Amino acid sequence: MSYVVLARKYRPRSFDQMVGQEHVVRALSNALEQQRLHHAYLFTGTRGIGKTTVSRILAKSLNCTGPDGTGGITAHPCGVCSACTEIDADRYIDYIELDAASNRSIDEIRDLIERAAYKPGIGRFKVFMIDEAHQLTKDAFNALLKTLEEPPEYLKFVLATTDPEKMLPTVLSRCLQFNLRPMAPQTVHEHLQKVLAAEHVPHDEPSLRLLSRAARGSMRDALSLTDQAIAYGGGRVDEAVVRAMLGSVDRGHARRLVEALAARDGAAVLATVDALRAMGLSASATLEELASLLQQMAVEQAVPGALDAQDPDTEDARALAGVLPPDETQLLYSIALHGRSELALMSDEYGALTMVLLRLLAFPPAGAAPVPPRETPRSAPLRAPSPPAMTMPVAKVAAPVAPVAPPRPAPVAPVAPVAEPLRQPAASAPAPVRAPAPVAERRPEAPAPVPAAAPERAAPRHDDLPPWMDEEPPLEGEFADAVPAPARAPSSPEPVPEPVEAMACEPAADEPPPVERRPRPVRRDEPPAPPPRTPLGDRWYALCQAMAERGAVSALLRELAWQGGLAEVDETATPQRWRLQVERESLRTHALREKLAAAMAAELGAPVDLVLEPGSPEDTPARRDAWERTRRQQEAEHTIRHDPVVLELMRQFPTARLVPNSIKPV
Structure with a gap:
């Protein structure tokens, strides 16, 4: 006799032998005992957990005649009558299994419906079992709907699927659905112990734990892996053999x-x-x-x-x-x-x-101090370190000519220690600039006493931008301008100088002479420095614009013209000799040079001898166009930032900010 694998040899043949599916066994057993039978059942769940097994046990329960041939519908099939033995052997004529994975078309379903018209040959009920029912075509499902909804009284449908989501809702509504659950590792472990004991195979507990976990809730997979482990270990199942077979990690x-x-x-x-x-x-x-x-x-x-x-x-x-x-x-x-x-x-x-x-x-552990962020190159100009000897407190400044204003609340400290613009008296020249003190000195925990002479703050103006209106780190004066100022004593009118990025102050009597002024960082509103312009550059730019308007240059030819800088023009030569400096080697090709020379000759009305030489020209059409785009962009941003309506809205909504890239020049 040939060897029967463990998954088939130990397949349950009654509800009493089923393990891990008590909820399904209980519902079906009660329905069979009370004769409350549905005409269509749907069993869902992952592979190897007993969908086909439950279907066969249900078919035996419906057709069992008992050992003496007088039995009826029962929840405990005898297993010895002809119906039970033939269903187990898969040769019962009234139990038909259809694999929808390979028989999924409407033709197979039509054949099944034709066979449903005939009464059972030897049994009490005809049972049609369709495995992997979700793989049936839509036409096959539609052909089955009518028979599935109102089958003859002698016909029962059993559908099994691993993917109920692919089933038609009209099919699901006609079936009594049971979801078979994956089995717990402990349940699989206990069943494997019984199987190996019945097979008289020596084993140890760690190997069974590995097999039960590797099965992932499928009893059939567990029995198949056990078969493989017995063969791999030469008739013995132990931990080392199973771990090597499964590739498990200790x-x-x-x-x-x-x-x-x-x-x-x-x-x-x-x-x-x-x-x-x-x-x-x-x-x-x-x-x-x-x-x-x-x-x-x-x-x-x-x-x-x-x-x-x-x-x-x-x-x-x-x-x-x-x-x-x-x-x-x-x-x-x-x-x-x-x-x-x-x-x-x-x-x-x-x-x-x-x-x-x-x-x-x-991820830092809980309670650990976070690593301070590194300074980016963008914020480096605003955070230039100054010598310790040059620092001074904010309060130590000379008294201005105007009356002293009452102290204002300290603004929220910004992220980076930056300087604050102050107003200066009208009669005095701009005072030398001192490097600001670190944040810890300028923002003490307790409020320092107000000195006898404190500088008067400048009234808010459009040049002092609120901090939310710029991507750059905000200035301290801008933080203060964002907060409504309290009432102050009237002061004599005085001109408002341009805001500076460093603190303007005069040395006190006991202070050393003023130190060298710190460079003023460039603001976003200031236009970029224009590129150097030369007469040859003006001539070359005008020629390139004319060729572009006429459509004589495009693609790489236009790139060559725009990246080139005119170094020399010799109009006395025949033909005219034009020497062009081009930095990119990929543009200095013979084909592009000939095409550009032909376009120039057509525009100038005279033959041109064009020479391309390597170099880094400073005055090129590309640089001029880039500067012009930057200038127009900054003008547009400046216009929006200094618009009175925008400023008022920003002060009403402190959390709002302008995104510079969203502003486009018209």
């Missing part, structure tokens, strides 16, 4: 990874990954084992003592539960879980595994 590797990550030891993480590479262990299996360990750690952290004491892996989870805080445990679990999908994105899965594991080290 719990010790996951434990070492957790310890290294908890200690923020990147070198230990890399050493563990190198060890996994040397042993050829799967990176995906490593993350799976790590996620399993973290799951047990999280359970122990939330409910101490809730883990199964019989499981040998429990000790590792309990020992490691204290090395990571609960939030980092959850974070690392999510990283390991989602990292499995990233392994296939790299050719080196161990490199991807390293990146996934090092991701936790990128």
Whole structure:
């Protein structure tokens, strides 16, 4: 007799032998005992959890005649009558199984409907079982609807599918649906113990735990893996054999990874990954084992003592539960879980595994001081350091001519220590500039006493932009202007000078002479410096514009003309000799030179000898156009920023800001 695989040999033949599907067994058993039978059943669930098995047991329960041939519908088929034995042997004429994966067209369904018109040959009911029913075509489903809704009293339909979402709603509404659940690893473990004991196969407990977890809730997969393990181990099932067969990662590797990550030891993480590479262990299996360990750690952290004491892996989870805080445990679990999908994105899965594991080290532990952000080159002009000896408090300035204004509340300190513009008396020349003190000196915790002479702040004007209206770090004076100023004593009218980016102050009597003034950073509203213009550049720019308007230059030819700078023109030569400097070598080709010379000759009305030579010209049409675009853009931004309506709206809505790139010149 040929060998029968374990998945077929130990297939349940009655509801009493079913494991892990108690909710389905109970519902069907009660319906059979009370004779409350539906005409169509739909069993859904993943592979290998018993959909076809339940269908066969249901067919036996409907047609069982008992050992003496006098039995009726029962929830406990005898297993010895002709109906039970022939259904188990798959040769009962009134039980028809149709595989919709290979018989999915309307022709097969029409044949099934024709057979439904005939009464059962030997049984009590005809049972039509359609496996993988979601693969039927839409036409096949529509052809089946009428018969499925009102079948003859002797006909029962059983549909099984792994993807009920693809079933037509009209089919789902005509069926009594049961969802078979994936089985728990403990349930699979207990069943495998019984099977191996019945087969007299020596085994150990760790091997069964590995097999039950690898089955992922499918009893058929568990029995198939057990068959494979028996063959791989030469008739014995032990942990080393099963681990080698499945490519599983030992719990010790996951434990070492957790310890290294908890200690923020990147070198230990890399050493563990190198060890996994040397042993050829799967990176995906490593993350799976790590996620399993973290799951047990999280359970122990939330409910101490809730883990199964019989499981040998429990000790590792309990020992490691204290090395990571609960939030980092959850974070690392999510990283390991989602990292499995990233392994296939790299050719080196161990490199991807390293990146996934090092991701936790990128997050600082709880309570650690955050790393201060680095200064960007953009903000460097506003944060230029000054010598310590040159610093002075804000309050130590000379008294202005105007009456003293009452003190104003200190504005919110900006991110970067920058200077604040102050007004100066009308009769005095601009005072020398001193470098500002650090933020810690200028913003003491307790308010300092107001000195006898304090400078009067300038009234808000359009040149003092609120901080929300610029992408650059705001000036302190701009912060103050954004806050409504309190009432102040009237002062004599005086001209308002241009705002400066550094603090303007006069040295006090006890102060040393003023130091060298700090350079004033360029504001966004100031136009950029124009490129140098030469007479040859003017002539070349006019010629290029004329050729462009006539359509004589385009694509690369236009790029050559716009990137070139005219270095020399010799009109006495025949033909005229024009020498053009071009920086990009890819534009200095013979074909482009000939085309540009022909276009120039057509525009000038005389032959041209064009010479292209390497160089970095400063006056080119491209530079002029770029400067003109920048100038028009800044003019447009300046117009919007200084519009009275915009300023009023910005002061009414402090959180609003203007996005410069959204402003386009007309």
